[in-house]
Amino acid sequence: MTTNPLLELRGINKSFGAVHVLHDVDFAVYPGQVTALVGDNGAGKSTLVKTIAGIYSADTGQRYFEGKPVDIHGPRDAADLGIEVVYQDLALCDNLDIVENMFLGRELMKGPQLDEATMESRARETLASLSVRTVKSVRQSVASLSGGQRQTVAIAKSVLWNSKVVLLDEPTAALGVAQTRQVLDLVRRLADQGLGVVLISHNMVDVFEVADRITTLYLGRVAADVATKDVTNTQVVELITAGRSGDLGLASV
Amino acid sequence: MTTNPLLELRGINKSFGAVHVLHDVDFAVYPGQVTALVGDNGAGKSTLVKTIAGIYSADTGQRYFEGKPVDIHGPRDAADLGIEVVYQDLALCDNLDIVENMFLGRELMKGPQLDEATMESRARETLASLSVRTVKSVRQSVASLSGGQRQTVAIAKSVLWNSKVVLLDEPTAALGVAQTRQVLDLVRRLADQGLGVVLISHNMVDVFEVADRITTLYLGRVAADVATKDVTNTQVVELITAGRSGDLGLASV
Amino acid sequence: GSSDSGNDGSDSKGDAGKIGVILPDTKSSVRWESADRPALEKAFKEAGVEYEIQNAEGDADKMATIADSMIADGVTVLAIVNLDSDSGASIEEKAAQQGVKTIDYDRLTLGGSADYYVSFDNTKVGELQGQGLEQCLGDKDANVIYLNGSPTDNNATLFSEGAHSVLDKNTKYKNVGEQAVPDWDNEQAVTIFEQLYTKVDGDVQGVYAANDGLAGSVISILQKNGQAGKVPVTGQDATVEGLQNILKGDQCMSVYKSATQEAGALAKAAIALAKGDKAETNGTTEDSEGKREVPSILLTPQSITKDNVKDVVDDGGVSKDDLCANDFAKLCADAGIS
Amino acid sequence: MDSRQTTTLGEAWQAYLNRLRGGDMGALPATLGLVVLFIVFGSLSDTFLTALNIANLITQAGAICVLAMALIPVLLLGDIDLSAGVAGAVGAAVAALAIDDHGLPWYVAVVGALVVGMVLGAFIGALVAKLGIPSFVVTLAFFLALQGVLLKMIGQGGSVRVADPVLRGITIKNVPVTVGWIVAVAVVVLFAALTLLRHRTQVQRGLAHQPLSLILVKIAGLAVVVLGLTALLNVDRSRNPNFPIQGVPYVLLVVGALLVLFTFLLSRTRYGRHVYAVGGNREAARRAGINVDRIRISVFVICTSTAAISGIIAASYAGKVSPSSGGGNTLLYAVGAAVIGGTSLFGGKGKARDGVIGGVVIATIANGLGLLNQASWINYVVTGGVLLLAASVDALSRRRRSASGVS
């Protein structure tokens, strides 16, 4: 690698009670690159993302940000470092409307009051830019949204801030054709702006389209960390399902 | 159509307050066929499925099952007719474990007691048949499952009963490559057994692989209802995003 | 137009005012609803005056609310049984401002502005309880447990003071445990007494219980330990429960405050006031806080033991049917109640 | 596109009906329950709808409205504060003793009560948020412990008098007639100005907004209620010609001011937004970087200090603080008021006004029953029955909501 990683994790272990989910995971995110994190269902991808974001605390292991060791004790710390996350389980407040959810935690203010007018206009623009045209009103409660609409709100919520690293956990799972297109374009655009982007997806076509690097998790272990151009679709699928493919992958499975 | 539809809906309208979501929707499910229901995010696919399942009551319209008009007032009625549904929002009880969720509402009994042993063995076999190998124990609470594992449980819960119509709302959205394969095979197998299967998906490759017919929804209206072999991928995408494609689709959009 | 309000009499005298009575609660004692209300209603109906009787259910705010609405309803004489002096005083203050005459019933409102006071003497009740226990214990040395009324009720404090003023003088008696029972709660009283009893290893010869309800709770535990009837227990209010326990010999005494008598006195005074006359008094009571002598109609409480249970029945304090139901028929007969 | 951007009154009315059908009922169901109560009691008692009794009702409702409002932020988080009533009484006792025993002026005493409330709230909040003990248990413990503290402060069987003319005046004095009118007009004008201004900005920037006609109807409605009530209360309602009673009771101003303050706090500030978020989905709020513990502690601080104000109002009305003040069923009634008003015990859903509307419902039951003069067992039964009646009017008018699947 020529550039230094923006975010790096070394030797991460994470257990839930007796279940050991992550084993000595090393993971790096480079500026200006899209790193795809792939793996079978239950491989530990979301757990890794949540560990990075400070939702879970790792049992062992060290995190480095821009080369310096950092402690991340909660989502607040991660946000302060400029790490933004779109979670697989979305994490929206069903009792709030779209605007309120999109600006949650960083509401725009006008003196002591919330600046509802500006937030509302900006929310509307953002949704339009993500090709969502079926939302009747941005003042609709998110509980009444369709699956894809919810996912768009979650993406809009996390992606549109000045951040350095963006982690997207299966952001296009529920999206339609056009919306998926927009999100993939967005992912590429963010990387081109110099951000470090992590994309989790089960769709290999998408992965091969936008990713610069691919990191494969197999049963909580990193099976391979390779440049996209060096591998084929089949190889990656083998890494995902079996943990190894030819001389790539885990030594003994 | 040579055969008669198993399930048919005519002139379904559904509004949530001021929001008119379904407009005069006609929809038919044929035995032995996979009908794909496609449409943009927010087009009304899930609403249609829930209306069929009795979760929502339609404002107007009529339902026919095996040619006879029927009233469906709740999920119980739908189940009694032999209609099974995998919902997009999964609907699992987070406080129950995998076995308990899979058999919810049709627990196996042994005298006055639950037959835990049989249920547990059967749950385990089912999960294995769906290629899920990362689940540590079927006695794990579903709250601790990964996104894909949860989806598999939801599928297993609804698909493995003797039913006549199966509706799957984006069943493979969170699934890995191998698991998706299994579910698509399962869908085909169910249709081959003579069931009527409805598959909702945003993945056109999957749709074209398994579906016999494609029904497209556009802003709550049926844009087209065609045999898969008569259309191309591009045509369907146009129908989804614009409501018409050449002489297919809605008259005036 | 409810059945028990008296304002349906179209022939009531136009010049007589309307009388309002606010009773305190339904829990500390049953007398308010079962004795006072009927006695007052009877007297008022006979006199043909308009009246309203309400119960504050132990809630001072509610009493103020009732007072407001009675004044709104146009009463000219208001009698209250205060839940405590300060809330009572505030009601009387409001009433006086609106030209309504007030009577303190049963409990004196310290610092209040009532025109009259009609009552039994509460300290005297405590003294009677103390003397009663002394009689039942006789000359023996005795460990005594005190089970007082609610810690938030000033009357309970007065009863207890009265009893102590008698029992503390007798050096043979030792206070081995004393607890106040929150809200006069009979259920809690059982546990409280059981624990006091356990603490002293059952070495108890007499129990001061502030009223018949608490006495019943004490007796429940004494029965469990085979001590009922052997350890004298005091009471108050001459309720069916208390009198039956006296007849059985489980309770040593009770104190009877004839509600009929007291209600009669109140009705007489209130009717006089409503008609614009003065009420007859038999003394004054000192209001230590308000520094004034309140014109009073004072009645004497009566100590009840097995020998004079009959008096209560004769006075109408309890009905014979209630008292002598089932197993108690024979005991009643033995006590000369027929 | 936006259904709210209709313009004529007819369309607005149609849109309103649609919103109702869609489950967005606003304050309507609870208000409907209240209206039913007024009709019932108004027809059973001649006195119920007189100016004097309406004024009584206002003073009687003061303490419970404020207490229910105090509970709203706590309930919004899905927590409960069983100790609020007694904590309020402790606050009131502190204030009363400060005046009585130490001769401090009333405002110092009130500040003292508020500080005591805050400290207690911070304690409770810390136990709930930091130790993770369920709030039901923590506040049950405080409910008991504070009764002991109150008993100790006031003494067995005793009570502390509230003689200070200002504090006592909250519930027994009235605002001078002219001042009352000035305030009433000011409230109406201010409300009109603010809503119209907001509406103009929304229209100019093309945002979601209610139709102008609906806004005008709302303004008119407020004007009728505020000015009507003022007119009613500014008439002499005394039965005693030598002792005129007229004007708006001071307590109404206190409740009104708190309602405005709470509404602003909850719906217009970042803090309020975060309270709703934590109540709606605690994990989502945490992931959005909200300091959940701080929010949880803060709602108890707000609750307990506002409860102190409620305690002072109650003390002012009763003229004293006694060891049983704030105990008994006070808190159940206050929570019941909030729930009847429309607040959910599961968090995330509720408004400051719910406490006030529900509080008035509860106070109306006591007030109306007080006029009917029944035996006390009947009073218990009727109180329960009427409470159920008010709640079922509310529930039935909300029904469509769940029928339409919004849950």
Added chain:
Amino acid sequence: MDSRQTTTLGEAWQAYLNRLRGGDMGALPATLGLVVLFIVFGSLSDTFLTALNIANLITQAGAICVLAMALIPVLLLGDIDLSAGVAGAVGAAVAALAIDDHGLPWYVAVVGALVVGMVLGAFIGALVAKLGIPSFVVTLAFFLALQGVLLKMIGQGGSVRVADPVLRGITIKNVPVTVGWIVAVAVVVLFAALTLLRHRTQVQRGLAHQPLSLILVKIAGLAVVVLGLTALLNVDRSRNPNFPIQGVPYVLLVVGALLVLFTFLLSRTRYGRHVYAVGGNREAARRAGINVDRIRISVFVICTSTAAISGIIAASYAGKVSPSSGGGNTLLYAVGAAVIGGTSLFGGKGKARDGVIGGVVIATIANGLGLLNQASWINYVVTGGVLLLAASVDALSRRRRSASGVS
């Protein structure tokens, strides 16, 4: 693969520790809180740990344990029943009056009380499930209305005597010594046989199971507690040589039988499964074809009829039913007991044993304090403090759970 399929005791212990770390704590935290209470009171009072006082404690805990257990199904749905205490007292009053006034035998009276409980519960449940009124409001209304009914039923006499030797005997009589031993041994043997049989099936069919060693430890633990308690209680504990008191109080059998029944119902039947499902996710349960309304009504029927048993136990202990029975803070204590035991007020999480353990905690506080004979205000404060102590032991030992993200 399955972490529970370990075999040696050492491994089992390790697996147990892991499960604890993972948040699966079972009854441990609440029991720990109880142990702390026993240590505190045992060191403050010599009498606390005597056989006599332990027997007292059992009788005193009876009513609240049963009431808390009655509430568990309701709480499992995320509902609450504020009226259960008073409803129980109404049931007890019905039973007492049936015996007193109508001379009916005790079993008829008890059936009558149960029927009254069921009818009341069905009413409450229907209002909650069918009309959709929040259970807090419905049961607050019933709490009030039933106090009126109780007052009416027993108002004139002030209290109804419970003189029937069988009913009274529940709390003041004891099981004959030999019978006590037989029951105790039978319980232990039955428990051992059932768990071992179950374990064998699980092993044979290759299902998830606990290690045999852990099961043996559990059986041993139960044996020690049951036989130890029986031994303690079968010694004469009377202070009066002429009036021997020995044996297990009958009430312990009643509570034990109800515990077994509730545990079976909730964890081994389809009905119980559905209760958990509705409490965990009502919409998911509905979609699974469960009749949610029927479940909601049924829990109130169960709650109120079991509450009637609790009311009868309370009446047996006090020897009477009075108008204040079941009122006051009875219900808050019972809910507090369930919560301390580990049941969640948000539904979906709780066990029958939570009510029993929590009920014993609450009863222990009153029992221990009663031996210390302090001033009233100190009693209040200490009750609150000790409740908090027990709850925080519980909360602290549960902490890892949320730390590990399971929430």
